[in-house]
Amino acid sequence: MNMKQILKTGGVVLALSLSGGAVAAEPQVPFVRIAELEIDSSQLERFESAIKEGIETAVRVEPGVLALYAVAEKNNPNHIRVFEVYTDANAYQVHLETPHFKKFRATTDKMVKSRKLIDAVPVVLGAKAAAAPSR
Amino acid sequence: MNMKQILKTGGVVLALSLSGGAVAAEPQVPFVRIAELEIDSSQLERFESAIKEGIETAVRVEPGVLALYAVAEKNNPNHIRVFEVYTDANAYQVHLETPHFKKFRATTDKMVKSRKLIDAVPVVLGAKAAAAPSR
Numbered sequence: 001m002n003m004k005q006i007l008k009t010g011g012v013v014l015a016l017s018l019s020g021g022a023v024a025a026e027p028q029v030p031f032v033r034i035a036e037l038e039i040d041s042s043q044l045e046r047f048e049s050a051i052k053e054g055i056e057t058a059v060r061v062e063p064g065v066l067a068l069y070a071v072a073e074k075n076n077p078n079h080i081r082v083f084e085v086y087t088d089a090n091a092y093q094v095h096l097e098t099p100h101f102k103k104f105r106a107t108t109d110k111m112v113k114s115r116k117l118i119d120a121v122p123v124v125l126g127a128k129a130a131a132a133p134s135r
Numbered sequence: 136m137n138m139k140q141i142l143k144t145g146g147v148v149l150a151l152s153l154s155g156g157a158v159a160a161e162p163q164v165p166f167v168r169i170a171e172l173e174i175d176s177s178q179l180e181r182f183e184s185a186i187k188e189g190i191e192t193a194v195r196v197e198p199g200v201l202a203l204y205a206v207a208e209k210n211n212p213n214h215i216r217v218f219e220v221y222t223d224a225n226a227y228q229v230h231l232e233t234p235h236f237k238k239f240r241a242t243t244d245k246m247v248k249s250r251k252l253i254d255a256v257p258v259v260l261g262a263k264a265a266a267a268p269s270r
Contacts, residue, residue, distance in 0.1 A: 032206050034216065052259045059261035067202075067262040069218065071167050071255035080258065081169065083204065083218045120206035123215065124187045126194035127202040127262075 029122060030066060031089045035082040036116040043111040044078050050111075051080070054104035062098065064091020085125065164257060165201060166224045170217040171251040178246035179213050185246075186215070189239035197233065199226020202262075220260065 039047045055068040067085040072078070086092045095101055174182045190203040202220040207213075221227045230236055 032204075034206075048258050055259045055261040059263060065261075065263070067260075069167075069220070069260045069262070070258040071169075071260075072258055074254035074256055077256070081255065085204070119209040120216065121209055121212070123183050123205040123207055124190045125202075125204045125206075126190040126200075127204070128194060128200070 028088050030125065031086040031092050032120040032122055033084045033086075033092065034118040034120055035080075035084065036118070037080045037082070037112050038114040039078045039080055040111050040113055041078045047080070047108050047111045048072075050104055050107045051082075054100055057100040058095060058098070061100070062091070062095060064088070064094055163223050165260065166221040166227050167255040167257055168219045168221075168227065169253040169255055170215075170219065171253070172215045172217070172247050173249040174213045174215055175246050175248055176213045182215070182243050182246045183207075185239055185242045186217075189235055192235040193230060193233065196235070197226070197230060199223070199229055 051070050055070060058065045058068055064087045065085075066087060067083070069083040071081055071083075073081065084092075086095065186205050190205060193200045193203055199222045200220075201222060202218070204218040206216055206218075208216065219227075221230065
């Protein structure tokens with residue numbers, strides 16, 4: 001049960017599949033947020049385990065979650081950046097209310113020493129995808 | 136001519152299609168780089184046009200480019216962040232030598248007031264994709 005949503009963003013097309021979700025009637029501009037987290041070094045392994053579980057679940061069960069990329073800065077491994085792409089702002093609000101996100105926040109709350117959230121606007125979201133139309 | 140490469144990263148699977156490219160024999164850890172660019176505000180429109188063209192071409196012609204997401208900070212539109220995912224470090228080196236990247240750098244060199252490059256290590260790269268196996 002794979003459905004496709006083609007998101008036109010500027011000159012480039014981001015094509016992503018939504019598994020088991022509704023498909024928006026019209027292409028939309030995705031909602032992008034960047035999180036910069038500083039993690040208590042002694043808790044880093046547990047934090048990474050928690051964020052893996054949270055992201056895995058979100059991508060699997062939330063139609064509005066297009067991508068959640070969590071990476072560690074190579075030179076500061078306890079500095080975690082999460083690049084988040086949702087179908088729209090509403091999908092982000094839905095995400096915040098899910099049980100898996102609430103569990104993640106509760107589990108990791110004391111592991112996070114600082115948190116910076118940056119709203120962003122897509123300029124171009126280019127990705128390889130099976131559904132990408134040839135040009 | 137779509138080929139698929141399944142990249143296992145931690146507990147979650149990033150599944151991306153490579154159009155017309157070779158497929159690596161073994162799953163690899165993708166190479167991630169984050170670029171933070173401050174653009175001369177008076178040149179922002181031209182910069183965005185150039186980066187759209189550069190990213191569109193890279194995603195289309197480079198097998199090693201998995202994702203290039205360029206976004207503008209909502210509260211600082213001339214602060215551009217690029218989240219870059221390559222199949223591996225070698226694919227990034229290949230990218231730097233392509234004509235389209237060299238053209239992009241030459242075109243935009245004087246538009247960029249500051250440039251910060253951050254190497255990163257994937258913790259979990261979660262994305263919707265048509266090829267993602269169900270779990």
